[in-house]
Each structure stands twice: as structure tokens, then as C-alpha cells.
Amino acid sequence: MTSTAAPFTRAGILRGVRLSLPIWPSIAVFGAAYGAAAAQRGLSLAEATAMSAFVYAGASQMVTLEVWGRPWTLSALLAAMTVTALINARMILMGATIQPWMRGSPPWRTALSLFVLVDASWLIGVRHRAEGGNDLGVLVGAGAGLWPLWVLSTAGGHFAGALVSEPRVYALDMIMPVFFAAMLAPLWRGVRPALPWLVSGAVALVVQHVVPGYGFIAAGALAGLVTGALVDDGAAR
CATH class of the missing domain: 1.20.5 (Single alpha-helices involved in coiled-coils or other helix-helix interfaces)
Structure with a gap:
């Protein structure tokens, strides 16, 4: 690590995981809903969990299922690519906002930070910085803590089928909006x-x-x- 790099500590990682805890129920239900939808679309357990593990982008994964087709045609493939690009375009701006924070970090740390970057971890990290913090571990911990939950809930949803395909029944779909509102409120300037x-x-x-x-x-x-x-x-x- 160079002298200009932001600190990256175990305490920061643990803090990031802890700050993400309030949205774990919502993430679990969302992941299970994706797993159930993937099963209905004909994806195997291995395919569904592999997509969650390597893509790790809940919104684009769910939306891509709407244009999922077998056998794949060129038009269906282009539609899936376009939808994914539109959904994930926000990551360009999110990445730009944290670039000064990651400046000077070794490549492996930058790659790890970007791989686990999701909306919730970005918001947790931005608030941490706004409050005067500078530990990059908070950003990574928030995203890394959600990753295994997302993968495991995908597998659980695949097994359970459509049991949790409608989170509104349990009002758990409100956890994410409430969490984001609570995190954004102190950032009001x-x-x-x-x-x-x-x-x-x-x-x-x-x-x-x-x-x-x-x-x-x-x-x-x-x-x-x-x-x-x-x-x-x-x-x-």
C-alpha cells in the first residue's frame, strides 16, 4: 500500500458488515425471489447460484430473467445485454464518486472494492466518508457481507420455488426503501x-x-x- 492510499482495516470491514445488517432480511427475500424466478425460467440450481456469485447484481439479474430465452437468439441476447447495460449504468456514476477514495490503493484492493460494490454498500460508504471516515474497509465490508447472503438466499429460493416470490405479502419489500431513506437523510445539505x-x-x-x-x-x-x-x-x- 502506498502512503496516499486510504486505510483498509479489519475493524472497517467489520463495521461495514454491521452497518449492512438492517437490510439483510430484504436482501434474503430478494435473493430468494430471484432464485424462485430463475427456477421457473428453467435455470438449474448451479446456473442460478453461479449468476448470483459472479454477477452479484440483483436488479439486473431479475430484469434479465424477463428476456431470458432458450434457445438463445441474437435478438434475445441483444435485448438482455441492453437491459443489463441500462440497469447497471448507474454504476458508472457510483464508481466515479468513490474513485478519489480508492486512489492509491493496490489493484487487487480496487478490484475487490468494485466487485462487491452494490447500491447499499455504496450508500454506506458515502455516508461514512461524509461523516469524516476514510476507512475503505467499510465500503468493502458492507458489500462483502451481503454477497454470501445473496448467493445462499438464491439457492434457498430455487429450492423453495414460488414461496417467497411476492415479498409484498410479508411487507419485507419495504425494508430496502426505509433503509435508504434513513441513510440518505443525514446527507441532506x-x-x-x-x-x-x-x-x-x-x-x-x-x-x-x-x-x-x-x-x-x-x-x-x-x-x-x-x-x-x-x-x-x-x-x-
Whole structure:
């Protein structure tokens, strides 16, 4: 590790795991729902769990199942690639926000950090930094702690079939939104810094209602990016 690299400690990793605990029930139900859906689509247990282990991207995994087909055709493959790219486009901005934090880290640590980067771990890490922390282990621990749960719940869902395919029955689908709201609230710095988020959400909602498919994800991300650039430019002037 170079002298400019952020610290990466065992205590930070454990703290990241601990901070992710509130959303474990939601992740378990989501993973089980994915496993059940994968079984219904004809994926074997090995295929479903391998996708969770190596892709580790719940939203894109679930959405890709909607265009899953056997035998694969070129159009179906292109559709799956497009949907996955749209869903995961947000990772470009998420990665950009943590790049200064990871600057100076050895390649293996950077690769590990990015592999386990998910929405929840990113948010936990961003809040840790906003509160004055600098231990990269918090970011890695939050994502790494969720990884085995995601894989195991996928396997459990595959075995259980459709038993937990509808998390709304248990109201467990609300854990994730509540967790994100609670984590974001302390980061509030006024209306101006929040404008990109507000515009992004509003545009995504409008596009979702008027345009079929998953274009609302790209539209929301682009609107937030443009708004952020305009807000920063106005602040600089």
C-alpha cells in the first residue's frame, strides 16, 4: 500500500458488515425471489447460484430473467445485454464518486472494492466518508457481507420455488426503501445539492409512465448528470 492510499482495516470491514445488517432480511427475500424466478425460467440450481456469485447484481439479474430465452437468439441476447447495460449504468456514476477514495490503493484492493460494490454498500460508504471516515474497509465490508447472503438466499429460493416470490405479502419489500431513506437523510445539505437527485427521480417517474421498457433508468441518470453539471457550473460562477 502506498502512503496516499486510504486505510483498509479489519475493524472497517467489520463495521461495514454491521452497518449492512438492517437490510439483510430484504436482501434474503430478494435473493430468494430471484432464485424462485430463475427456477421457473428453467435455470438449474448451479446456473442460478453461479449468476448470483459472479454477477452479484440483483436488479439486473431479475430484469434479465424477463428476456431470458432458450434457445438463445441474437435478438434475445441483444435485448438482455441492453437491459443489463441500462440497469447497471448507474454504476458508472457510483464508481466515479468513490474513485478519489480508492486512489492509491493496490489493484487487487480496487478490484475487490468494485466487485462487491452494490447500491447499499455504496450508500454506506458515502455516508461514512461524509461523516469524516476514510476507512475503505467499510465500503468493502458492507458489500462483502451481503454477497454470501445473496448467493445462499438464491439457492434457498430455487429450492423453495414460488414461496417467497411476492415479498409484498410479508411487507419485507419495504425494508430496502426505509433503509435508504434513513441513510440518505443525514446527507441532506439543502435543496441545491439535492437538485440532481430530485430531477433524476422526477424524470425517471415521468418516463416510466409514458415510455414502455427500462428507458426510464437511463433517462433519470442522464437528467441527474446534466443537472449536477449545471448546478456545479452555477456554483463555480
